[in-house]
Structures are given as structure tokens and as C-alpha cells.
Amino acid sequence: MHIVYVSDGKAGHRSQAIGLYQAMQRQSREAVTFEEILIDQLPIFSLLLATFKQSTSAVAQSPDYIFGVGSHTQLRVLLLGKVYPQAKTVIMMKPNFPFTWFHYAVIPEHDGVEASAHVIITKGALNPIVNEQRHQKNRILIALGGSSKRHQWNEEKVLASIDEIVKTHPQADIILTTSRRTPNAFLAHLNESPLASHLHIFPVEQTPQGWIFEEMQKAEAVWVTEDSVSMIFEAFTAGCKVGVIEIDRLKSDRITQMIDKLLSLPCVEENQQGLINLQLNEADRVAHILLKNRDV
Incomplete structure (x- = not known):
């Protein structure tokens, strides 16, 4: 064939x-x-x-x-x-x-x-992506996007979400990565904050091709900013529980409505801070x- x-x-x-x-x-x-x-x-x-x-x-x-x-x-x-x-x-x-x-x-x-x-x-x-069943307990990946045609980056919201993830999962290994749309100033501010000591930070410029897909195979949960729609569904496909980090919206359309629909789904457990378990194999x-x- x-x-x-x-x-x-x-x-x-x-x-x-x-x-x-x-x-x-x-x-x-x-x-x-x-x-x-x-x-x-x-x-x-x-x-x-x-x-x-x-x-x-x-x-x-x-x-x-x-x-x-x-x-x-x-x-x-x-x-x-x-x-x-x-x-x-x-x-x-x-x-x-x-x-x-x-x-x-x-x-x-x-x-x-x-x-x-x-x-x-x-x-x-x-x-x-396929789910390789290699997820490690208490391993969390945070994947950050940036501004897009329908979203505006909000550093304050993103930092507050990261702070909440760190506080809710004190025993977890938390890996954070950026995208090419993440403002350069954000990483500088993050590295200067007390949060940095709780994170393993990998800027996108320092990650080889395929790095983030491998991290999804190892993470128990993945948190993604809502502008990164493809990455949200890639994390679901990898078999991860997924959290959505909300940022400012410039407009409402079918994509933002789809994000709202995801956010309205029942969470895995109350103590898992809004994580969604939607196993996909599309x-x-x-x-x-x-x-x-x-x-x-």
C-alpha cells in the first residue's frame, strides 16, 4: 500500500x-x-x-x-x-x-x-504520538506558549498558575519549557523569582527535536497555556492528564469555545487542580x- x-x-x-x-x-x-x-x-x-x-x-x-x-x-x-x-x-x-x-x-x-x-x-x-505507557508518578511538564492571533500573553496569570502548580505538588519533579512565542523577558523574571528553585527549566532553544514528545511520555500530567491547542491534544494523545493555563483572549471563536468546553469537563480528582483525563487515539x-x- x-x-x-x-x-x-x-x-x-x-x-x-x-x-x-x-x-x-x-x-x-x-x-x-x-x-x-x-x-x-x-x-x-x-x-x-x-x-x-x-x-x-x-x-x-x-x-x-x-x-x-x-x-x-x-x-x-x-x-x-x-x-x-x-x-x-x-x-x-x-x-x-x-x-x-x-x-x-x-x-x-x-x-x-x-x-x-x-x-x-x-x-x-x-x-x-502514541501512549507508550512510560508515565512517571509525580512528574509534571509545564509547556508555555505565548501571544497568538486570539490570545495575549499575560505574565501575571502564568506566574500565578505556575505558583499554584508548585504549591499543589510539593513532591513533584516539575519540568518547564517555553516556545518560540514565549516572551524572552518572562524567563528572566521567572529565574529571578523563588519559583525557579522548584523547577527544571528548559528554554525551547536548548531542547533538541522531539524533546517535548519524549517528556510527554514520561510526565504524569502536563500543563499547557491555552494558546497552544495542538500541544493540548498531543498531551492527551500521549496519555497524560492535562491542565490548561488560562491567558487573556483577544477574541472569541470556535477555538476558544472548544477550550471552554475542555475546561468544563469533570476533573480527575479534586486535589489534582483542574486536570482533565481525556485519553485520545484519533x-x-x-x-x-x-x-x-x-x-x-
Whole structure:
């Protein structure tokens, strides 16, 4: 079984495609191969010509599935589906085209779309994480984001949340990391505060690729600022209990409403300070649907 992934080069989008590919690889009885092709290698005019020839030199092997994530991949996925009509087209987002033009649209629940024969609804975006069952008791990870198009960083709120986590878990090993959106001044202020002595601080610039996913496998609980939506769902997928650190909002939309819905879920235990236990395995669930309906 061969998968062609039409890539826009964005790491977050690639993570979704890799997550679904690896889940299909785990579940399939036959070998599953993966070919990534950048959109620059698939000019629209060339694809239009290729629909008449039923082949294109850009694709090394005839695909069984064609994946796309990102607005600029949609038309190319559709055209590749015409070049290789035996392949199933899978777009991992709410598409700009009619849903029925794709075999499957994999859409996060917060986009407000109804499930159908062509639409698979997921909790959050897909990711390549699996729960490796290596979580260590009393090990906590704090992952900080920053300002975004819908959030404004609030140092006072974040410091108060970290203080509460430290006080509530006096025996815990608490690892804290930042993101590229975290203000530089925040770490300087944190290091000057008494809180620093209770934390193992790893600025994002000092962490190698994959470091945070490994930390999620070891943490019993993960606290994430609410702007980092992908990381919240990655922590759920890793099997962690998850706490959301609230910061200021610039606007209300489906994403913030989804965060509010998470915050309204029952907590694990009263003494665990708002931790949510929502075990997710969405990539495996979607892979199961695709493989089950492969010949349909």
C-alpha cells in the first residue's frame, strides 16, 4: 500500500499526515510506504496535463491514498486523484471545495462540521504520538506558549498558575519549557523569582527535536497555556492528564469555545487542580475507518 502526501512544507501539517500514515502502518497487514511531494513539484498546469496521461513523473509509485493538509494542497490532491483514480483522496482540514469531491475530509470537531460518509470528525488535529505507557508518578511538564492571533500573553496569570502548580505538588519533579512565542523577558523574571528553585527549566532553544514528545511520555500530567491547542491534544494523545493555563483572549471563536468546553469537563480528582483525563487515539481511529472502507 502506497501513500502520497502532498506537502506545503509546514511542520504542523506534516505531523498530521505522518500521524495518519504511521497509524495505518501499525494496523495494515501489508507493507505501507510513504512518499512526500512538495507542492512546488506539482504545478497545477502539469497536473492538468497529467490527468489526460493518467500518470505524472512527479510521483514515484502509483498511490492507494493521496493525503493533503493545508489550503494550497487541496486542488493538487483533487487533480492527483484524477490522475490516479484508483487512489482515495484524504484532505485533513475543512476544505474550500465541496466535501464530496474528496473521498474523505478529516476535520477537527471545533470546525463545527457534521460527520458524514465523506467527513470524519476528530478531537483536535491528528498527530504521530502514541501512549507508550512510560508515565512517571509525580512528574509534571509545564509547556508555555505565548501571544497568538486570539490570545495575549499575560505574565501575571502564568506566574500565578505556575505558583499554584508548585504549591499543589510539593513532591513533584516539575519540568518547564517555553516556545518560540514565549516572551524572552518572562524567563528572566521567572529565574529571578523563588519559583525557579522548584523547577527544571528548559528554554525551547536548548531542547533538541522531539524533546517535548519524549517528556510527554514520561510526565504524569502536563500543563499547557491555552494558546497552544495542538500541544493540548498531543498531551492527551500521549496519555497524560492535562491542565490548561488560562491567558487573556483577544477574541472569541470556535477555538476558544472548544477550550471552554475542555475546561468544563469533570476533573480527575479534586486535589489534582483542574486536570482533565481525556485519553485520545484519533490517528488510529481514523486509520481504522480508512482501512475498513478501503475497497468501498
